[in-house]
Amino acid sequence: MAQDDMDPIHRHAQGAPERVALWTPSRQWTYAELDAEVTATSHYLQRRGIRRETRVAVHLDRGPEMVIVLWALWRAGGVAVPLSTRLPIAEVGRQAEWVGSEVLISAKTDVREQASDALTCWGLDELAIEGRNRSEAPGERGLSADRPATIIFTSGSTGSPKAVLHTWRNHLYSAKGSNANLPLRPGDRWLLSLPLYHVGGLAVLVRCAVAGATVAVPDKTAMHADALANTGATHVSLVATQLRRLLDATDGPPPTSLQAVLLGGGPIPEALLRRGYERGWPLLTSYGCTEMASQVTTTSPGAPFDDLRTAGRRLPHRRVQINDGQIMVAGAPLFAAYVTPQGLEDPRTGDGWYPTGDRGRFDASGRLHVLGRMDRMFVSGGENVQPEEVETALERIDGVERAVVEPVPSAEYGQRPVAFLRTTRSLASSHLRRVLRQRLPGFKVPDAFHSLPPECVGDGLKIDHEQLRSRARMLQGGETEEG
Numbered sequence: 001m002a003q004d005d006m007d008p009i010h011r012h013a014q015g016a017p018e019r020v021a022l023w024t025p026s027r028q029w030t031y032a033e034l035d036a037e038v039t040a041t042s043h044y045l046q047r048r049g050i051r052r053e054t055r056v057a058v059h060l061d062r063g064p065e066m067v068i069v070l071w072a073l074w075r076a077g078g079v080a081v082p083l084s085t086r087l088p089i090a091e092v093g094r095q096a097e098w099v100g101s102e103v104l105i106s107a108k109t110d111v112r113e114q115a116s117d118a119l120t121c122w123g124l125d126e127l128a129i130e131g132r133n134r135s136e137a138p139g140e141r142g143l144s145a146d147r148p149a150t151i152i153f154t155s156g157s158t159g160s161p162k163a164v165l166h167t168w169r170n171h172l173y174s175a176k177g178s179n180a181n182l183p184l185r186p187g188d189r190w191l192l193s194l195p196l197y198h199v200g201g202l203a204v205l206v207r208c209a210v211a212g213a214t215v216a217v218p219d220k221t222a223m224h225a226d227a228l229a230n231t232g233a234t235h236v237s238l239v240a241t242q243l244r245r246l247l248d249a250t251d252g253p254p255p256t257s258l259q260a261v262l263l264g265g266g267p268i269p270e271a272l273l274r275r276g277y278e279r280g281w282p283l284l285t286s287y288g289c290t291e292m293a294s295q296v297t298t299t300s301p302g303a304p305f306d307d308l309r310t311a312g313r314r315l316p317h318r319r320v321q322i323n324d325g326q327i328m329v330a331g332a333p334l335f336a337a338y339v340t341p342q343g344l345e346d347p348r349t350g351d352g353w354y355p356t357g358d359r360g361r362f363d364a365s366g367r368l369h370v371l372g373r374m375d376r377m378f379v380s381g382g383e384n385v386q387p388e389e390v391e392t393a394l395e396r397i398d399g400v401e402r403a404v405v406e407p408v409p410s411a412e413y414g415q416r417p418v419a420f421l422r423t424t425r426s427l428a429s430s431h432l433r434r435v436l437r438q439r440l441p442g443f444k445v446p447d448a449f450h451s452l453p454p455e456c457v458g459d460g461l462k463i464d465h466e467q468l469r470s471r472a473r474m475l476q477g478g479e480t481e482e483g
Contacts (some may be wrong), residue, residue: 006143006168008209009035009071016212019186023216023231024064031212034068041072041127048122050103052077053148057096057119059083059106063217065124066196067205069105074143074168081151081163082197086441089114099151099163099339145169151339152199154290154384163339164199164290173332174293175206177315181298182260182284184211184235191216191233193224193242194382200237200264203294225249232257239265239382240414244272253280260301264288266379266414267370270309277305287311287370289356293333296320297368310367311360321353326374327360328353376465381413383443390417390446393439397432399425402452404463406472418472419446420456450475 012019013035022029029037050056056078060066066082073080081101083092089108093115096104104119105127106112112121143149149168184190190208192215194201208215218227224246228236234257238246243263254261261276264286276283285308286298297320299312314320318331330353337344348354359371377386387405394403402422407415421427429449436445453471456464 006145007075008206008212009038012209012212016186019212020214021209022064022067023189023214025219025230027064029064034071037068038071038075041068042075044127045072045076045078050076050078053079054103055079055081055099055101055151057081057083057092057099057101057104059085059092059096059104059108059111060124060196061085061107061220062192062196062201063220065107065127067215067217069127070196070202070205074149077144077147079148079151079165082202084153084197084441085195086443088438088440091439093119095153098341100341143168145172148336150202152197152202152290162290165336165339165344166293167336170293170333170335171202171206172210173317174203174295175210177317177333178203178207178295178298179211180316182235182262182301184208184213186212188213188234188259189216189232190214191218191224191227191231191236193218193227194237194239199290199294200288204237223249228255228258234259235262236260237262237264239263239379240268240272241381241412243268243276244412247272247275247279247281254282258282260284262286262295262298264295265382269414273308274305277308283308285309285311287327287358287360287368289329289358291335291354291356292318292329292331293335296329299367307367310363311370312368313366314368319353320368322360322362323353323355325359325361325371327356327358327368327370329356330354378407378415378417380407380410380415380417380443383441385415385417385444387417390419390436390440390444393436394419394421394432396439397427397435399423399427400432404452404456404465404468405446406465406469408447408469408472408476413443417444417446418448418450418476420450420452420468420472422452448475 012031017032019031020028021031021034056073058069058080070080083095089111092111097118104115104121107124115121146167146169148165150166152164154162154164184207190204192204196202216231216233224242260282262284284299286295288295295315296318297312297314299307321328334354337346357374359374361369377384390405391403394400400421400423404420405417408418410416432449433445456468
């Protein structure tokens with residue numbers, strides 16, 4: 001790997017210093033300006049004790065500060081642990097500690113105050129972005145290919161949280177493969193519509209840096225239709241819910257500047273795809289996972305509708321095979337290991353393949369068809385919902401004896417969770433939701449609570465999930481049966 005691949009921000013700052021690297025409604029950073037800001041922040045982090053492979057939890061809203069902090073951490077040699085801004089306050093510090101973070105960066109005072117003494121907490125004012133002396137000697141600029149770069153949380157098939165460790169090589173070759181399929185050129189702008197604690201959001205940063213393109217950060221309150229128009233975006237990544245809202249908010253064709261809408265985060269309903277396709281939106285469908293640092297397969301730009309009904313073909317630098325119906329992946333973007341409190345855990349097979357837990361098949365044209373999860377996880381509005389996690393949270397509530405969570409179809413979010421409960425006393429839905437919102441992100445809180453039918457529990461306490469899912473769909477839209 002060439003050295004200039006290691007730090008693309010610095011490479012473009014040297015070769016095209018006036019090219020725009022980061023766009024916001026209030027300011028634009030050229031590559032030279034962004035490089036200077038990252039250098040100063042990186043050096044400051046090193047002086048504050050960030051060493052090679054120090055794990056730093058980053059709990060910041062999507063915005064220029066988050067972008068600068070991430071690149072500065074990588075340049076300083078640290079490992080960025082981006083945390084969801086939708087987590088309950090108490091969970092932020094817990095997740096940071098769970099993967100061995102030494103430092104927590106958060107703009108929220110209450111998050112810093114509730115973190116344990118084991119974490120050193122910094123606010124943005126302490127980082128003083130844009131307020132330092134840039135005449136100081138810079139820290140390291142090179143990004144070592146095989147050094148750990150990020151730890152990104154996802155959900156595992158058992159309901160326990162999974163923390164995915166990526167190297168810089170993983171992110172770099174994910175970007176290279178994406179850019180080979182969907183060309184990204186200097187002057188292009190990719191709208192940052194996904195959070196940076198998701199691998200899909202992080203992938204946008206790396207793709208743009210490798211290509212010398214621009215990351216466009218919209219106003220926090222802007223709707224996607226307005227953001228596309230105001231930023232002049234050429235590319236955007238969306239989940240199904242975002243696409244539906246975008247099409248609902250617009251009547252005519254897409255903006256003339258828009259070249260590609262990369263869809264991911266779960267299956268896209270065919271009716272929604274057709275609606276966008278027939279209106280001329282430049283859609284690409286894909287299949288990916290956090291473990292592969294974003295996309296694995298993707299359709300080509302301008303693909304016919306028949307292609308969009310699939311997940312497309314394998315991208316460069318990836319390998320994909322189907323083993324007993326399960327999608328298996330390998331290649332340069334494949335993560336290094338899972339991080340656990342006990343150490344690193346490598347789930348790959350002896351010959352280097354990772355079993356995704358997804359079912360799939362290839363057709364005669366080499367297109368991947370994703371057939372669903374082999375476990376119970378489902379996607380709601382682009383977010384993974386693991387039923388066991390919600391069930392555990394419910395069963396911690398006084399009066400809840402047993403909880404089973406199942407998905408029901410949703411026109412807005414694709415799928416939404418509902419809960420079946422066996423309780424020892426009457427519990428109001430409002431009480432259950434209030435308690436859950438203190439423990440879980442809002443998108444994981446069930447829409448409805450029903451009584452758990454005895455006939456759905458076998459002699460061995462095994463749940464008949466198919467029967468429960470049928471019952472959940474039947475009850476959808478009806479009166480809530482409180483346990």
